[in-house]
Amino acid sequence: MKARVFYATITGNNEDVADVIIDTFESEGVEVTKEDIQMVDPHDISADETDIVVVVPYTFDKGTVPDESLDFFEDLEDTDLSGIVYGVSGSGDDFYGKDFAVAIDKFEAQFEKSGATKGADGVKVNLSPDVEATEELQAFTKALIAKVNA
Ligand SMILES: Cc1cc2nc3c(=O)[nH]c(=O)nc-3n(C[C@H](O)[C@H](O)[C@H](O)COP(=O)(O)O)c2cc1C
Structure with missing residues (x-):
């Protein structure tokens, strides 16, 4: 099984979130890559090579998605990700x-337009993940894996 985790961060909290998710994939035996979302084109995501994609965004002014994720966000509208499990x-x-x-919420709505399958409800972490949030992120990641195996 192969997962790709795409993150955006300014002050590091979302990299911490991404790292919890990545550690969980690794401990579950899933091959995983950690990628800056700015460097990723959704059209290059292939269901032949990828089972799970996870987006880890910060939220900016009045509830907007990160500037550096805008190309990815907009491209999701005309990308076919059917056969791929996603989580945000x-x-x-x-x-x-x-x-x-x-x-x-905005990324989940956008992923729905791509035909990808939602594997788990997103976890909203306040600032850096504490023990409780870490457990929620571990459960989120395991639910994504279970969805692929279902
Ligand atoms: C100018 C500004 C606007 C923000 N607006 C929001 C917001 O609308 N909603 C929210 O949940 N967080 C907002 N935040 C907080 C960041 O999303 C939060 O600190 C997050 O943990 C930053 O992630 P990062 O450390 O990965 O950059 C804002 C932060 C700044 C500096």
Whole structure:
């Protein structure tokens, strides 16, 4: 099984989230790559080579997705990712109330347009993952694997 984790970060919290997910894939025996989302073109994702894709975005001003993920985000609309399981989890700041980590919701809606299969509900982490959030991220990752095996 092969997974690709695409992340965006400014201050490191979402790299911490990505690392929890990657560690979990590795401990479950899944081959995984960690990639800067800015460097990834969704059209290059092939269901022959990839079982799972995970996006880990921060949320910016008034609930927007990261600038460096915009090309990826927009390209999802005209990319066929059927046969691939996806998940989106990431860190925001609950200080922002209704806009807390909404980049996750926006990416999930965008992935639905690509025909990919949602493997688990996204985990919204407040700032850097604590023990509880780490456990939620581990469960999220295991659910993605279970979806592929289903
Ligand atoms: C100008 C600015 C606007 C932000 N807007 C939001 C927001 O609307 N919603 C949210 O959940 N977090 C918001 N944040 C908080 C970041 O998403 C949060 O600190 C996150 O953990 C940063 O991730 P990173 O360390 O990977 O860069 C904002 C932060 C800044 C500096």
